[in-house]
Amino acid sequence: MATSVQVTLPNGLTYEQPTGLFINNEFIPSSDGELIASINPSTEEVIAEVHAASVEDIDKAVISARKAFKEVWKNYSIDGISRLLHKLADLFERDREILTSIEAADSGKPQISNASCDIDECILQFRYYAGWADKRGGTVAEATSDKLGYIVHEPHGVCGQIIPWNYPLAMASWKIGPSIAAGNVIIIKLAENTPLSMLYVGKLVVEAGFPPGVINIVAGHGKIAGNAIATHPGIDKVAFTGSTLTGRTVMAAAAQTLKNVTLECGGKSPMIVFDDADIDQAVKWGHWGIMYNMGQNCSSTSRILIQDTIYDKFVDALVKYTKDTYSVGNVYDATKNHGPVISKVQFDKILGYIESGKEQGATLAFGGKAPYEKGYFIEPTIFSDVTDEMKIWKEEIFGPVVCLSKFSTEEEALTRANDTTYGLGSAIFSADIARCLRVSRELEAGTVWINSSNDTSHRIPFGGFKMSGIGSELGQYGLDNYTLKKAIHVNIGNKL
Secondary structure (H helix, E strand, O other): OOOEEEEEOOOOOEEEEEOOEEEOOEEEOOOOOOEEEEEEOOOOEEEEEEEEOOHHHHHHHHHHHHHHHHHOHHHOOHHHHHHHHHHHHHHHHHOHHHHHHHHHHHHOOOHHHHHHHHHHHHHHHHHHHHOOOOOOOEEEEEEOOOEEEEEEEEEOOEEEEEOOOOOHHHHHHHHHHHHHHOOOEEEEEEOOOOOHHHHHHHHHHHHHOOOOOOEEEEEOOHHHHHHHHHHOOOOOEEEEEOOHHHHHHHHHHHHHHOOEEEEEOOOOOEEEEOOOOOHHHHHHHHHHHHHHHHHOOOOOOOEEEEEHHHHHHHHHHHHHHHHHHOOEOOOOOOOOOEOOOOOHHHHHHHHHHHHHHHHOOOEEEEOOOOOOOOOOOOOOEEEEOOOOOOHHHHOOOOOOEEEEEEEOOHHHHHHHHHOOOOOOOOEEEOOOHHHHHHHHHHOOOOOOEEOOOOOOOOOOOEEOOHHHEEOEEOHHHHHHOOEEEEEEEEEOOOOO
16 A cells, blocks of 8 residues: 655645655554545645554554664664754755645645744754753762762653644654653654644654654544553653643543653633733734634633723724734735634634624624635634633634733732633733733743743743643753653662
C-alpha cells in the first residue's frame, strides 16, 4: 500500500506528501489499512488521505522506541543530541515555504501572517532546547566527610505526545524540543484534522540524522491511537494538548499505569481594562488576543472586562479597529489575515454560540456571519453587553468571538475574572503598575500579561491552573516535565 502521494496545493506548490505511519525512520502502512482524509477548510476538498494508526501500530511504535532508547539513545552523546536539534531547525528554515504552504492548506492558517510565525516558533524551540541538551546533569545536596548526596536528572524513556489541530507544528515543537533534549524517545500522535505537516517532518527527522525509533510520528483517531498511547504499559509519560474534556479522558486512561502526565487544556481567559489604560494599545492587543489564529487558541482573552467609565469608548474603538484591520479570504494571499476555522463541526459549533449570544440578549456589535458559501470562514465577531450567565461568557467557544462586559471596581473585576473553572491565561491593562502587580497576584491563571495579550515566549513557562491543565511547557520548566529526579546517597565513612 502506498505511503506517499504527490500533492499540488492551491498556491501551485507540488511536493511529495508522506501518508504512512512514521515508525523506526520509515513510512509504513497502517496494519488494518484504515485511512483518514485531510480536508482543506478553505475549499472543503480532500488534500490527501493518510494512514490511521491502530492499537497494533502503536505497539509497533512502542517496540521501536524502547529498542532505540535502550540500545542507542540512552547513551547517545549529549553534544550529538544538541547537534541533531540544531540540524532539525536548519531543515525547518530550508523548507519554510513547503511547511507553511502545507500548514495553510491543512489547518486554514494564513500563510504569511500565521503559518510563518508557527515555523519561527519551531525553529526557536529546537535551537533553545539544543542549548539545554548538555545541561541536564543534577545537583549536589550534601557533601561531608561521611556522606555524598547528589541528584541526577534522568529521562523517563518513551514519551507519548498527543498534538492538537490548532497548532500542528508549533505544539509538536513544544514537546519535541524538551523531551529530546532531556534524553527521551517519543511517539507523536497527530490530530485527525491536521496530519500533513508533521508527517512531512518525518522526512526531515531522517535527513537530520536522528537514529531510527527516536522520533515516531503517527496519525490516528483519539479513541483508538490516543487511548492506546495513554494506556500502553510501554509508554512512560504522556503529554497532551487539547480540550479539557479530552484531557480528563487522557488522565483517566493514563492512571491505569500511573504514568506521569502533563496536560495543557482549555481556557476562557479574562482581560481587564482599567480606565487609566492606553485604550489604543488595549484595543490592539485585545483584538490580537482573540482573533489571531481565528480564535482557535486555548489562551485567547475571549472575555474582556472594561471599566464602566471607558466602556462605550472601548467598544466603539474595538469595532472600528476590527473593521479596518481584518481581511477574510485566500490563506495564500499576503493581504488576507483571517482564514477559515478548522472543520465543519467547529464551524457549526461557533455559529451556534453566536446564535446563542443573540438569543440570550447580548448585542452583536460586529461580524457574526459566514461570508462565503464555500469554506469554513466566520467573520471576527464582537458581542457587547454580555452578562455572566450567558453561554458565550461561560463556555470556551474556540473561535473568533469576543465578549465585552463592563465593571465598576477592581474587586468586581477580579471576582468576575476568576469566576470560571478555567485558569490558563489572563491580561491586565492599566498605567498603574502597582495595581497591575496587585491584580496579577490575585488572578487565578497560569499566565498573566500586563499591557499585552498572548505574547508567549519560548523562554517563559506556559501552563494552566484549575481545569486548564497540569504542569508547564516552555523554558527551563519544560524540561522538568521530561526528567526523573534520582537521589543518590554515597556513604563514605559512616559506620553502624
